Structure formats: C-alpha cells, structure tokens
Amino acid sequence: MNQSISRKLLHFLNEDQVITDSSSLERLSKDYYWYSPVLKEMLDNKIADCIAVPENENDMINILLMAVKERIPVTVRGAGTGNYGQIIPINGGILMDISRMNRIIEINDGSVKVQPGVKLGLLERKLRDENQELCIYPSTYMKSTASGFVCGGSGGIGSITWGNLWDGNVLGIRIITMEDSPRVIQIEGEELINYIHSYGTTGIISEIVFRITEKIEWQQIIVSFEDLEKSLRFAKAVCETHQFKKRSVSTCEWPIPSFFKPLEKMIKAEKHIVILEIEESYFEELKEIINQYEGEVTYTIPSEQYHKGISLSDFTWNHTTLWALKSNEKMTYLQCSFNLNHYLDQIKLIKNRFGDEFYIHFDWFRSKGELIPQAIPLVRFSSKKRLDEMIEFCESIGVKIFNPHTPLLEEGGWEEHIDSVLKIKRENDPYSLLNPGKIGVLLDI
Numbered sequence: 001m002n003q004s005i006s007r008k009l010l011h012f013l014n015e016d017q018v019i020t021d022s023s024s025l026e027r028l029s030k031d032y033y034w035y036s037p038v039l040k041e042m043l044d045n046k047i048a049d050c051i052a053v054p055e056n057e058n059d060m061i062n063i064l065l066m067a068v069k070e071r072i073p074v075t076v077r078g079a080g081t082g083n084y085g086q087i088i089p090i091n092g093g094i095l096m097d098i099s100r101m102n103r104i105i106e107i108n109d110g111s112v113k114v115q116p117g118v119k120l121g122l123l124e125r126k127l128r129d130e131n132q133e134l135c136i137y138p139s140t141y142m143k144s145t146a147s148g149f150v151c152g153g154s155g156g157i158g159s160i161t162w163g164n165l166w167d168g169n170v171l172g173i174r175i176i177t178m179e180d181s182p183r184v185i186q187i188e189g190e191e192l193i194n195y196i197h198s199y200g201t202t203g204i205i206s207e208i209v210f211r212i213t214e215k216i217e218w219q220q221i222i223v224s225f226e227d228l229e230k231s232l233r234f235a236k237a238v239c240e241t242h243q244f245k246k247r248s249v250s251t252c253e254w255p256i257p258s259f260f261k262p263l264e265k266m267i268k269a270e271k272h273i274v275i276l277e278i279e280e281s282y283f284e285e286l287k288e289i290i291n292q293y294e295g296e297v298t299y300t301i302p303s304e305q306y307h308k309g310i311s312l313s314d315f316t317w318n319h320t321t322l323w324a325l326k327s328n329e330k331m332t333y334l335q336c337s338f339n340l341n342h343y344l345d346q347i348k349l350i351k352n353r354f355g356d357e358f359y360i361h362f363d364w365f366r367s368k369g370e371l372i373p374q375a376i377p378l379v380r381f382s383s384k385k386r387l388d389e390m391i392e393f394c395e396s397i398g399v400k401i402f403n404p405h406t407p408l409l410e411e412g413g414w415e416e417h418i419d420s421v422l423k424i425k426r427e428n429d430p431y432s433l434l435n436p437g438k439i440g441v442l443l444d445i
Contacts, residue, residue, distance in 0.1 A: 005094060008070065009052050018050065018053070025051065032322075033084065033085040036332055037384075039084065048095035052096050054098065063094065067178070073093030073433050073436050075089040076095075076200040080148075082152040084404055093433075101116055103115045104118060107127065107130060107132070110213070111171055111211060120142075120144050120146060127212055133216065135213050139157060139314065139316050141157070150196055151199055154197050155365050161246060165197065166192060167367065172209040183428075185203075194417075194421050219277070221286070222263075223273065224272070224295065224297075225272045225273070225293070231272040231293075233344075234274060235274045235364060239371055244282030245282075247278070248275065248277040250276075251273075251360070252274075253359050259323040259324045263310075268296075277312070277313070316363055318333065320333075324378050332379055332381040334403075335402040336402070340370075350397075354390060357390075358390065387405065407437065410439065425439065
C-alpha cells in the first residue's frame, strides 16, 4: 500500500518530501507511549504506510485532498514528545511530518504567530532576546513543536501563573479540514476548546497565535525538606503568595529525587524537594517562607544561567517519569487533580493503601484562575489490574484521574467537552480519516 500512496504523493511533492524507508517509518511513527506499559503492548506494532513532509499550507491541502479521495487516514506528527500515543497511526496511512513548517511569522507586543513546526525552545529564546517570553510551555520545550503542544499537550512551565492552553494562552489557530473540498478556517475564542488537546482529530493546524508576556529574570531553586507534608504546605504557600512572580512549583517525594542522576551532587539523601522558578529579585522574600516550613535551599541557578545547560524544569512535569524509567523500568505514572482543601488527607489515604507503590509528585498550576494540586505521581507497575485498582481507589476518594494509559481522549479524563469535539469532528472530518482510533470509537487494537 505504501508504494501506491507514495506514487500519488509524488505527483505534487518533491522526492525529499516523501519518506518510505522502513527505519524512518518505524522511528517517526512513535512517541513516548512506552512510558505506559499498557500502551506499549497496545501500540508497539502500529506504523504509518508513508510519511509526507509539507513545506507550506498548500502542500498540506494537497495531501488532504489526495487522502480524502483515496480514503487514506492522516495523522500529524510534531516532534513525537507526547506520552499517550497521540501521533501513532493506529490505522496506518499517511503520517504528516510538519517539521519543515517552522517559521516564526510575526512577533507583536503580547502575541506571536508561528507555523506549526516551530520548536518551542527556539521560539522562547527568540522571544527572550526581544524582552518577551512564552506564558506557558511543556517541559519538553527544547524538542516540542508549537502544534504538537497545542494538539497533544495541556499545560507546563508557567501554568502556575497563566493556566493551561485553553486559559487564553492560545489566541487563535488556522485550521484545514479534511473534506472533499478542504476548508481553511480561523478559530478563536470559545471555539478553540474543540481543537486544543484533540490530537489533531478535528483539523490540521497551519498557523498558531500564542499569548506571550514580558520577560522575567527567573532564578531556579531546589528547597529540601525532612517532612513530605511540610514540603507540600510550603509549595502551596509559594503558589498562593502575591509577593513575587513564579513560573514553576514542583513537589517530589523521596525517592523521586534519587532518580535525577544529573543532580545527584545537589540532592540530599532521604529529602523531599520542591523545585521552583521564581522572580530572582524576590529571593529574600522566598527565604522567609522557606524558614516558616523548615526547608533548606540546597541548590540554585542564577538568572544569567537560565536555559543555559541543564534546567531544573528538566525534572518537572512528565520528565520525572523519564528519569524514573531510566532508573527502574517497572515504574510508570498517573495524572491526577487533588482537592485543594483535602489534598493532604487524600495523600495519606493513598499512602496508607499503596505505600511505596505510589510516590507523590505535584506540578501545581492554575485553571481559570483556581489553584489546582495537579499531580503526576510515579507508580510501580506490576499489572494492569493493579494499576486499575489504583485508579479506582483514587477516584473513590475524590482524586480526578486523567488516565494516561489509553489512546482515547474520552477515556483520558477529557469527557467534559467531548460531545462538542465529536460534533466538530463530524463536520470537519466526515470520513473519520484524521488520526482515527483516538476519539469516538471502541478500542479493538
């Protein structure tokens, strides 16, 4: 089948824009789905028939026109840094690699317009050179692309202040539909909810406008604690203070810090840690809060070294899972939202039930202005049955689970607006060819 597809693509694409060799197909058809042993078993053998590499919007439209006519599935690939198999082509077909569409179109005061394949690390560097910065970006920002973040992500560094992608951090997107006659439409405002974190199932992005903000001089800090509860209370206090700006607040229960091998000289054994990015000129005010909770500053990176060499954000969000997997292949993770008023009680119940099978890791953020104790706990994997028991128990005590062990959007905790997304998908993708198998289906793979 791939030879037939590639011949049709070569009618309007150059030879270097069509990839068919088996090693590239295997490599580019995968993301970091293997963080989940459940997804690894489910998706290991899924692979594209052909890879198309558009260089402009017109190439995108022509690829979609051909694919619609031949009823060939199309899945879009950014940098492949997702964790849920977002870019894995379950039904084969064309994998659209948008890496060559990587131009920064224009920078304005408070906004930046980019093509979908722009690397967020390069974009952040360019913005900081012009005294601005991204409001939010993922911990994988050095590799992640703009559209990969919008379609497959949700929040990240900066979310403690600016919230998630749908909290006004995406101002607009340009979408191509997958119909007999593809439409190019501009999406803004409340309609964005149907495209953000939809895995490219409702349309293909050709341009994005991000909200940006003034550049801040950020200091990176590790604060260590003997007591887990004090580390959590300290993190909450930092999140709630209005004394200074903050970009990241991440809490890690020991032994999670022991997995951070590049930081082993800066990590104290048996200590729980809070990783911070705060406005550097307010370090003295931070120390007052540290003293209240009996913490100890054990490592700092000054602002002049920001994003030069190792960054502490490399040990936050789902990077913690990567470091754990490098240390122990039996580790995996969950994604949860705890209750701000009861999170300590919920943690005690979980620890009493699962002990050292469940390690606490919070990346605090705001959603619609509300502070959320968001967690990506590390869990020891023994079986899917045991993993399901953990999920069921967490939900029974009021911990919301966003299940990372399924490729289906509606099973991953996004059911709140799934009906609206499905309605738009039917309008924009009437033949269900955009990344099939990720929404509105019963899994049989």
